[in-house]
Amino acid sequence: MPEGPELHLASLYVNKMCNGVVFSGPVIKSEVSKNPEVPFTCEAYRVTATSRGKEVKLTLTPIKSDGAPKRGAKAGQADLPVDVVFRFGMSGYFRFTGEDELPKHAHLRFYTREKPRRVLSFVDARRFGSWAPSGTWQPDRGPCVMFEYQSFRENVLSHLSDRAFDRPICEVLLNQKYFNGIGNYLRAEILYRLSIPPFVCARTVLEGLEPDDAFKNEKPLKKEFTKETKTKAMKQESGDLLRLCHTVSLEVVNLGGKGYDPTKTDYSDFQAWLQCYYVDGMKNVRDHNGRTMWFKGDPGPMAPKGSKSPKAKKRGKKDDDHDYTDKKKAIMSDSESTSMKKSVKKETPKKAKNVRQKEIVSKRGKAVKTQEVKPQSETRSSSRKRKSSSAEPAAGQQRRNRRVTRKDSK
Template sequence: VINSHAGGRTFFKCTKSPVHKLPGVQAPKGSFTISAVSRGKELMMTLTPVSSSGKSVYILCNMGMTGFFDACPAGALHKHAHLCFYASDGTVLSYVDQRRFGTWRCMSGPEWPSDRGPCPVKEHAAFRLAVVEAVRARPGLFVGKPICQVMHDQSLFNGIGNYLRAEILLRAGVPPFASAKDVLAKLAGSAEEAAGHNNKNSNSNKNSNSNSNSNKNKNKVSKNDSKNKNKNNSKKKDLLTLCRDVPREVISMKLSKYQGGTAAVPTSTLQEHQKFERWLRVYSQADASWAVDKEGRRIWFRGPPGALYAKCAKKTSSDDDEGSKAKAYKTTASVLKKPASKLSAPVAKRAAATKVPKPTRKTLLKRPAAASARKKL
């Protein structure tokens, strides 16, 4: 939205909503242009002055849960537009965030923060290398941690949030509470293996082209076999590859979990959200199971939760004992729910013994009268 709207336009003013607590942005003096680059969950805006004597302003934005940029006429600003850039043609480019979880801050230069890893989509090779190197150099970082928890580490999986990790794990066939060390260790040599497979395929193609006419039928059979193998391999993408391809689906289909519609007609968000819900396979689906991780976030899945489930799933007051938990994720949509009738006899007996009797209605009515009598004395 930013680059498509800002291209060919000049801006002259930047304002901040008075209800937002973040500081305003000191835009360049006079006219300026706007461009933006995204990386994972972050976005870097550059305000470049038209005059050569001015200095550029760099704004690092984090969209939070519901933040997005919108372009509209000045008279049709969104109710929750918090940072507005006014163009000379009467339009406004604005940052909209209903929940105000998003942030922005001015930077001294266009450098990205060091606590975020490469973007899995735009910098996939660097992202893959960073994860593989982390597994090799810092194995202790992954010991005893489920893969669903590690996938929220933005220093490695930049931009992968709650719904993306669920969809990626489902497509990869990896249980959310599987050991992160075991899952990622299998991918450590995948980059080198992929390169080796490409070389083998190119060599085999050259050899097949140089075969005589008497072997054409054999070549056709081998080509068909290789095509079938490629089809099967494409269905079995590894977890790191899916960290690129699943977000790409959302981007290419222009889907969004929270936003949609124009600033003047915010009710059209419903249609956009319905498209997103139809795309989902497991996240927030009624026939899927869920558990709460140690961050307090729900992770949705199908099938067994993984070996570290009992150890790493967050314990709440509605949790069952380990035996009933294992049954719950297979039979109900919620891992943490259990019918009261299924309580074992010893558990029910202990609950009854510790139950505190409630005061009767008669006792409650006498207390105010006694208090008022003391006040009169």
Template sequence: MPEGPELFLNSRYINEECGGLIFSGKVEKSEVSKNPEVPFESDRYLISAMSRGKELKLTLTPLKQEGPAPAPSKRRVSAAQGKQAAREPMDLIFRFGMSGNFKFVPVSEMPKHAHLRFYTRGSPPRALCFVDFRRFGRWEVSSSWQVDRGPCVMLEYEKFRENVLRNLSDKAFNKPICEALLNQKFFNGVGNYLRAEILYRLKIPPFEKARTILEDLKPQEQASGPTSRKKVKLKRETPDLLELCHLVPMEVVNLGGKGYDPVRTSDYSIFLEWAQCYFVPGMQTLRDANGRTIWFQGNPGPMAPKGGKPRKRQLQVKPNPDTPSSKVTKLETSSSVTSIPRKDVVGTRKSGRKKGNRIAPQTEDHTMAKEAKLPNTRTRRKVSALQQSPAPDSVAESQKRRASTRKTRDTAAVSTRPRQVKAQ
């Protein structure tokens, strides 16, 4: 999921690519998107962007017409009133969801999942697109940031630090520190990969109580005060948790790529080399109460979910299509052990039935399973005797065996009759 650094990098990308360019026409929305229409249309306007935590604000600024504007006729009064809003700047607030990002491309190379489009006036025409292939991203026509989000950990560090330490009595800090770091009311801009990297560098168990960890910073803050805070920073060898919430995102910004990129473009290798914990082979993982995976190393902490066993995550290497996969090798091995032709396999399913004058062959496991299903021991013995006896060589021998079996049965029945009479 794009986090604070990715939103900041997108805003910088928009300002660099679109700064000074003139856009024109209506703002187009894709048919499949469930986000609201953008009621903006202008012959000439500019686009600028800024970010705050996990939000990005896009500002559309109409340009004034050169020379005196012609007086509108009576027929065009209603149309002029409809475009009244386009004479003033309009702000759009974006939240990127799982895969949102902006791209500035020629119209002929429009991405498939471009759900909001702003067109340039020049030739060849180009478009600034909000691309979101998972469609979890959201936008709304608004000039204000979301109310329940705190100060940005990157661009408003002093306000962010003060907001956290002043509200440690909030119930949000009763939770484990790994869950509290995702609360945008206090840690606006921190997401899944940032929390893993921050906790790993300080060797803090992810399921330690958040208030227990942050309360240690409060006396230090009160003793130093805002004026001498910079001197205290120089004296400390390692930054504390709140400082890393600011420094680690800035490291991602200074990498030079796109940061964390779910689409995995060529710049993503820079991010993988930078990460020390997130998605690194050999690290342990657990799911928090919100179902999010936390990456860590060592003891998870006293508030770890019951029954959840930390497991090491291995790096999954995509198989080479030219070489056989492990699944194919396994199938080949099993087939070489059994090596039963198709016809024989069908014969084993119909074990016990006579095929001509011969009993169909059957495997040892199938015979044991068949005997376990038989209801009485007499039939079971008879079947096992037939399996152990050699196959009859001719029809005459099989008839002799049946006749002897009938004689034995009749003799046993006659011998039991006197006993039954005496008993009565």
């Protein structure tokens, strides 16, 4: 999911691509999107963007012509700027293309006035993102961890009595009421750098911090982070979780984040920057909200019961699965064949047993039935044979008795 740094990079992308560009006409929504229509149309307007935590605001500013506005302007024409606030969900981003290169999942589109026209699109394949033409940030979100640092710090430390801080620190870090802009990969990296177990009470981690931070360094935005500057920053930041929420997010902005420039496909810099999230050798556990937490060492006393980390090398496994060399194929085929043989050997006796038992049961059932039904199912020939066989000994005895009586009479 895009986090604070990625949304800020998205706003920088919009400002870069739309600088000096004039847009015109209505804002078009796709038919499949369930988000609201943006009731805005104008003959000429500009688009600018700002970010705050996990939200991006597009401002549509009409370009006023010389002189007073015409009374005969078309109905619905905007005279005042309109703000549209976006939340990216799982897969949202902005893209600026030609009209003939419109992305497949472009759910909100702003068209330029030039010919051929170009389009600024909000693209969201999974459709978890949303927008609101309200012009205001969500009221239940706290100050931005990057660009409202002092307000963010005061907001957290002044509400430590809130029940929200009874929960594990890893879960509280995703609470946008206090940590607006922090997401799954940022919480893993922040806790890892401070060696804080993810499932310890948030209040115990935060209650010793001061509301006013003496270390206010905005330099990460202006210069690149080398190994030396990283180690210095980590020494200065040790122990202060709120400070790392600020500085680590700025590091990602400086790196270019996950590449929310849609034309970028190389994320090697970001992957090299990660120290914990999806890194081989790290443990992972699902928290009480079902979100995967990456960490090292002991999870802490508030970890979910029965929690395990069976996928500690998940990333390595994925890399192995995508190795399609001949050698890899041969190994995979050999292993598959041996596993198939083993499974067949193990399964066949069980099946044979079941079959034999069924046969025995069926035979017994048939035997019982034949014994019970024998008198009814006998044929005439078999009954005659039985009568004759049963009558034979009686007839022989009678003949013997006749012979004896004849002898006696003589």
